[in-house]
Amino acid sequence: MPLVSPLEFIAGEDGNVCAVKVQKMELGEPDASGRRRPIPIEGAIEEIPCDVAISAIGTNANPFAKKIGGMDLNKWGYIVADENGRTSNPRIWAGGDIVTGAATVILAMGAGKTAAASITETLTAE
Ligand SMILES: Cc1cc2nc3c(=O)[nH]c(=O)nc-3n(C[C@H](O)[C@H](O)[C@H](O)COP(=O)(O)OP(=O)(O)OC[C@H]3O[C@@H](n4cnc5c(N)ncnc54)[C@H](O)[C@@H]3O)c2cc1C
Secondary structure (H helix, E strand, O other), X not given: OOOEEEEEEEEOOOOOEEEEEXXXXXXXXXXXXXXXXXXXXXXXXXXXXXXXXXXXXXXXXXXHHHHHOXXXXXXXXXXXXXXXXXXXXXXXXXXXXXXXXXXXXXXXXXXXXXXXXXXXXXXXXX
């Protein structure tokens, strides 16, 4: 459901979740960047009945990058890579969401092709 914001999980008499309370939103005026931020519609609160509620909101950097170590990460834990996918480690290239943050399939595919070309160039030179 676009333009709804979850407010609360509601428990039934048995203590299990039976509904999710949501606030309906609308797009406000564009800000300085041109982005129209969602704002709540006053009084537009709805309860959606459910048997199970799965929270699947937001994205974070996969912590594996930190665990592997040996390359620079930005303050959000994403891998820092140049336009060819080169990281600060000369043997590691990276691309896709782990570099850009949540983005699109086409950008991830493009980053993969760019990195592959850069890897080929490096290995050929060696
Ligand atoms: C709900 C949702 C809807 C989306 N809808 C769209 C859409 O409509 N159009 C669009 O263009 N994009 C969409 N995206 C974004 C798109 O899915 C991503 O931008 C894209 O998949 C990024 O590709 P990636 O290869 O960088 O990362 P991923 O596709 O996340 O691939 C990373 C892979 O690494 C694997 N992995 C993680 N940790 C390890 C580990 N330690 N060892 C080995 N493997 C590991 C994961 O299992 C995964 O297979 C959507 C994303 C989400 C979450």
